[in-house]
Amino acid sequence: MNKFFRIVKKVILYTISILLLLSVVGYVYLYVLPKGPEITTVSKIKAGKDSFVIHAYKHSERKSIKVWTYKPESWNDKDKIVFVMHGGGRNADDYLNAWIELANKNNLLIIAPEFENKFSKYTTNDYQEGNLFTFFGAENPKIEWAFTVVENIFDYIKSVNTITNEQYNIFGHSAGGQFVHRMVMLMPESRIGTAIAANSGFYTLPNENLEFPYGIQSTATDLQKSYKKRLIVLLGELDNDPSLGTFRTTDLAMEQGAHRLERGTTFFYVNMQLATKNNWKFNWKVDTIKNVGHDYKKMSESAIDWIKN
Structure with missing residues (x-):
């Protein structure tokens, strides 16, 4: 024995x-x-499709990020800038391609950061959850949040290209939609003009009793400021098939709804009710696109009206 x-x-x-x-x-x-692609020579964004690689953080050279761009020949300083956030496939170049025709028609400078990660299926916290916490649960400093990386990219393109825009717009689909709505909630001081979160898989609810990413427990969220930002919750009328894409089915996720359309509706109205209860300004909108499912190209086309106006 x-x-x-x-x-x-x-x-x-x-x-x-x-x-x-x-x-x-x-x-x-x-x-x-250290990880990421090799840093490229500092140069201005060329007309047409282009890319560059910079350090993701201002305080460290440990991580680099590739950024895809598309600039119409007619684009000039003060014309609109749109950050396009890819889905869980981390395929920023595909998302950029989906916006090329839209950029030409509407004279938009498109910026598509690529949050590449070999283990992206297992470490979703580094992108769509904003990198607030490490995979092991420890808090990351705000200067290393994924949301801060977007702000760093904006500073870089402004300085290198002599751009004087004070704001940018941002669109994200699926995992990118998760990124966008959490950025608005957790970083309302960001220089976002219009934010569009399309077809997110699940949401961070304004619940202080739920741990992040399902709620805002252990985060320094200022919802009153977040509600002043212009956030469009963009939903596909046919995005009601949970078998498409990566769909989280934990108990807390399923409480938000059986599919993405239902979850997005839940997210919007829970926040609207909280703002109404506290008599806070609420600058968010919900828009359901008819006859469209989990399709980032069609949702991108539907986002244009919100960006133009």
């Missing part, structure tokens, strides 16, 4: 040691080692 307990003890110790080792290796790889 003693021999059995000694064996069990050794197995437990070995298991704990292996788990600790994997945790240390994972932390070092994700949060210590």
